[in-house]
């Protein structure tokens with residue numbers, strides 16, 4: 623372990639000790655977290671949660687292959703290979719816990735797993751500007767900056783609209799837009815079966831070519847021809863069409 627802060631919990635030393643002898647039995651995802659399901663000595667279940675953040679990613683290498691300076695954690699497998707966590711910007715984090723809820727318990731629902739009715743209900747308790755609300759992982763889990771800009775473009779909603787001002791029809795549009803954007807992104811970027819090698823930082827490969835708002839500043843809106851504007855909302859670069867996404871309220 624080269625960069626101990628990658629391990630959020632427990633201590634780096636306890637992490638190394640507790641990981642020893644663990645068997646990886648499954649790999650799942652919740653929001654932006656990868657979840658390794660582990661079986662430890664005595665059949666105890668443990669979970670390794672990993673958030674890749676901006677630049678984190680896994681590589682599978684033979685143990686003899688020299689580790690580069692961006693490899694911060696290396697998990698030695700019993701077949702002579704190492705699962706290496708590389709992270710140039712060092713924002714990625716790992717948690718080794720007995721229950722995933724310790725890390726992801728407060729997350730909101732997955733956008734692709736809730737019904738339209740449940741989506742409408744989410745708005746009953748929440749207020750505030752749309753973009754920060756959609757980025758809030760306790761509201762909906764797993765939406766990143768790119769997907770929020772794209773979803774708002776498709777739904778024709780201004781990033782600064784107040785969530786409580788949306789009509790039922792607008793909420794319905796937003797629900798369908800989010801699901802459309804995520805489904806398309808998964809189809810474009812998720813062609814690799816091997817999740818360890820799939821880029822998870824959003825706009826890669828085919829999906830980047832299909833962007834409508836994000837990263838298209840001063841380029842014509844594909845719906846109306848007005849120039850896409852870029853602004854900052856909640857410290858995040860935010861792209862929208864000033865004509866299609868009018869701030870009504």
Ligand SMILES: [Zn+2]
Nearest residue numbers: 843846863866
């Ligand atoms: Zn437009």
